[in-house]
Amino acid sequence: MAGQYYDLIVIGDAPAGRIAAAILARDGMRILHLNGFGWPSSLLWSSSILLEHLLEQIGGRTCLAPPLPIHFRQDDACLLLHGEAPLRDELQREYPRQAAEILDLLDRLNGLGGQVQAVLLQEKFSPAGGWSDRLRWPFLAIKHGLSPRLHRQLLTDWLQAARASATATRVISGLLSTATLEPADTITVIEAALAVAQLRNEHGVAPAVLDSLLxxxxxxxxVPHRDAFTLTALKQVAGRWSCRFGEEEIQAGLVALAGQPGWPIEGLDAATLQKPRSGLWRLDRFVGRVAAVHASRILFASDIGPLQIAIGSRKGRPDIWLRTACGLSETPELKARLDRLFPFTDYLPLLIETPHPPAAAAGFCGRLGNPGLGRRNLHLASGALLYPKLGLAGEALTALELLAVAGRKRRR
Incomplete structure (x- = not known):
């Protein structure tokens, strides 16, 4: 090892922690990275203004790619985002009477998403901030022409205030519910705006390229690397963190968990990291074709809950993964709905990651708290743990938080 003290130890491979570590190391911080777990198993990989801002700082725009087509299915309607036809034409085909209304509402949410991200960057506002930041937000929102209630107002109330028709409400609620894997009546306007801004972003992200670049x-x-699974204990001593690797000890000023450890670590209660998350499935023994599907990503608003589906290939056969909202864990029930998408085929849904129930309440931008992690200088650096509804935008928000925390510590 290069030394026995580091300014920051990042434990895990989540993009948030590694992006922040790359920027901080470039600025002179001594950092150790413990790798081997924590990479998000996201299915959408849509880019955002926040993420691209961070990628530019590390020369990472090579990770950006044209967005993958996304198929949104609800009842008998099918909309293709990022397909050959513009969204306006897709809406006109499926909802000829409400097409203009639906597109206008989506444009308004997309615009709000862009404005919110611009405010967060320009004003260096952190969703994780204390009371001073919470008191600042109403003034910042008004300054930039935004409602100060966006982080509290629910999407359903916003649609009602906009006098959206029943059809428009159903389509937009279904789209946002499948994009976030949460019930529409729990999604705030800020979360909806950030989700729409990602869905309509002109870039996607190539995960393998991003992983390699980081x-x-x-x-x-x-930055030196070490196998994360050799970490056996975390202990706070006189304002510093003692990280033990068997008999070896390394100290750090800050520790950031860029993933959820799946092995026992003395001094870290695994139960405190049981954050809300969706279920991850894989269709095993898949026999058949998927010729009826025109996109490699599907958002399926089913009657048993929202589903996200990713379709690829492995060894010449379909390789299909699903994310489901919490509460859907019965294989027969799931298969009955999937038969609508994959008729005349044989497959077995296998649950890979068990979902955890959603939190009763969340903060700004849907940020979850850090129960059990309130100890000084121990932070979460994984968007999947802090912002489970927001995908890569959540990773960007989390990276910005860690950069702000490290910056404050360096100024002391």
């Missing part, structure tokens, strides 16, 4: 940037900055 590893390369950390190596270029001289």
């Amino acid at each position: 590893s390369r940037r950390l190596n270029e900055a001289g």
Whole structure:
């Protein structure tokens, strides 16, 4: 090892922690990265203004790619986002009477999403901030022409205030519910706006390219790596963290968990990291074709709950993954609905990641708290743990939080 003290130890591979580590290492912080777990198993990989702002700082725009077509299915209607036809034509085909209304509402949410991200970047506002930041938000919102209630107002109430028709309400609620894997009546306007801004972003992200680039940037900055699974204990001593690897001890000023450890670590209660998350499934023994599907990503508003589906291939056969909202864990029930998408085929849904129930309440932008992690200088650096509804925008928000925390500590 390069030394026995580091300014920051990042434990895990989540993009948030590694992006922040690459920027901080470039600025002179001594950082150790413990790798081997924590990479998000997201199915959408849509980009955002926040993420692209961070990627530019590490020369990472090569990770951006044209967005994958996304098929939204609800009842008998099918909309293709990022397909050959513009969204306006897709809406006109499926909802000729309400097409203009639905598109206008989506445009308004998309615009709000862009404005919110611009305010967060321009004003360096952190959703994780204390009372001072919470008191600042209403003034910042008004300053930038936004409602100060966006983080509290529910999407359903916003649609009602906009006098949306029943059809428009159903379509937009279904789209946002499948994009976030949460019931529409729990999604705030800010969360909906950020989700729509991602869905309509002109870029997607190539996960393998992003993973490789982050590893390369950390190596270029001289950040040493170590197998995370050798970490056996975390203990706070006199304002510092003692990280033990068997008999070896390394100290750090800050520790950031860029993932949820799946093995026992003395001093870290695994139960405190049981954050809300969706279920991840894989269709095993798949025999058949998927010729009826015109996109590799599907948002399916089914009557048993929202589903996200990713379709690829492995060894010449379909490789299909699903994310489901919490509460859907019965295989026969799931298969009955999937037969609508994959008729005349044989497959077995296998549950890979068990879902955890949603939190009773969340903060700004849907940010979850850190129960059990209130100890000084121990932070979460995984968007999947802090912002489970927001995908890569959540990773960007989490990276910005860690950068702000490290910046404050360096100024002391």
